[in-house]
Amino acid sequence: MCANLSGWYLQGRLTVNSAYNTSWYFGPNALALARKNMTYVSIRQEAHSANIAIVEAGLVVLTWGNASVADRQHGVIAIKPSGVSYSDLSPETMVIVSIETGEVVEGEHHPSSDTPTHLELYRAFPDVGAVVHTHSRYAVAFAQAKKPIQCQGTTHADNFRYDIPVTRSMTESEVSADYEAATGRVIAETFRERQLDPGEVPGVLVANHGPFAWGEDAQKAVENAIVLEEVSRMDLYTLTIKPDSGPAPQYLIDKHYLRKHGSGAYYGQTR
Numbered sequence: 001m002c003a004n005l006s007g008w009y010l011q012g013r014l015t016v017n018s019a020y021n022t023s024w025y026f027g028p029n030a031l032a033l034a035r036k037n038m039t040y041v042s043i044r045q046e047a048h049s050a051n052i053a054i055v056e057a058g059l060v061v062l063t064w065g066n067a068s069v070a071d072r073q074h075g076v077i078a079i080k081p082s083g084v085s086y087s088d089l090s091p092e093t094m095v096i097v098s099i100e101t102g103e104v105v106e107g108e109h110h111p112s113s114d115t116p117t118h119l120e121l122y123r124a125f126p127d128v129g130a131v132v133h134t135h136s137r138y139a140v141a142f143a144q145a146k147k148p149i150q151c152q153g154t155t156h157a158d159n160f161r162y163d164i165p166v167t168r169s170m171t172e173s174e175v176s177a178d179y180e181a182a183t184g185r186v187i188a189e190t191f192r193e194r195q196l197d198p199g200e201v202p203g204v205l206v207a208n209h210g211p212f213a214w215g216e217d218a219q220k221a222v223e224n225a226i227v228l229e230e231v232s233r234m235d236l237y238t239l240t241i242k243p244d245s246g247p248a249p250q251y252l253i254d255k256h257y258l259r260k261h262g263s264g265a266y267y268g269q270t271r
């Protein structure tokens with residue numbers, strides 16, 4: 001996974017600034033981590049890459065976004081620190097947190113204030129390896145309208161097999177008690193009650209808030225967050241042109257989803 005992700009990150013960065021990029025992966029940050037006896041190096045690097053990637057993809061304004069990556073074997077995640085600007089992020093500033101207890105295992109900063117939401121998602125969805133949260137504007141527009149992102153075409157179906165749901169509104173007691181953890185529990189409840197597989201629908205809109213997306217690894221979670229935003233924009237345009245346009249036929253959706261996912265997948269290069 002690490003090799004793939006670094007390849008993905010490197011590919012993207014090399015087109016922009018190859019000198020910066022090579023030093024990022026092999027140079028000062030790796031040395032800084034070793035000097036401080038920091039461990040969980042690969043998830044630190046992947047979480048850092050994912051947090052930078054969502055900014056570069058245009059999904060994040062100011063600090064309205066965060067990404068985390070899990071090491072399931074050791075029961076921890078690496079997540080963006082709270083209140084640190086993106087330009088100051090590095091693998092060593094990522095915070096390592098226990099999935100089970102929520103305690104900081106390693107790190108010099110406080111973890112993102114949204115950490116309890118991420119943790120609830122990792123607990124509820126055992127196959128998820130990375131989580132991305134943004135306030136990307138088209139997805140937020142649907143979240144604020146409390147309207148699901150309907151699967152209207154093949155762009156959506158390539159990554160999401162069904163509509164992207166909206167959670168119920170959170171109650172006053174949920175918001176006042178443990179708001180961030182309750183946000184994660186409401187997402188899990190949405191999938192449980194609607195019998196949705198988080199592998200088939202790797203994202204959600206939290207009512208009056210915004211999108212969360214996830215994936216088996218950081219690269220996939222970032223891709224799903226980008227697709228979620230893009231199909232939100234496409235849906236809005238489609239609804240503007242024709243408000244009752246309706247969903248794409250399920251057989252077309254299934255064709256596109258299943259040719260890329262599952263046992264009969266045939267899209268892309270044979271491995």
Ligand SMILES: [Zn+2]
Nearest residue numbers: 134135209210
């Ligand atoms: Zn948020």
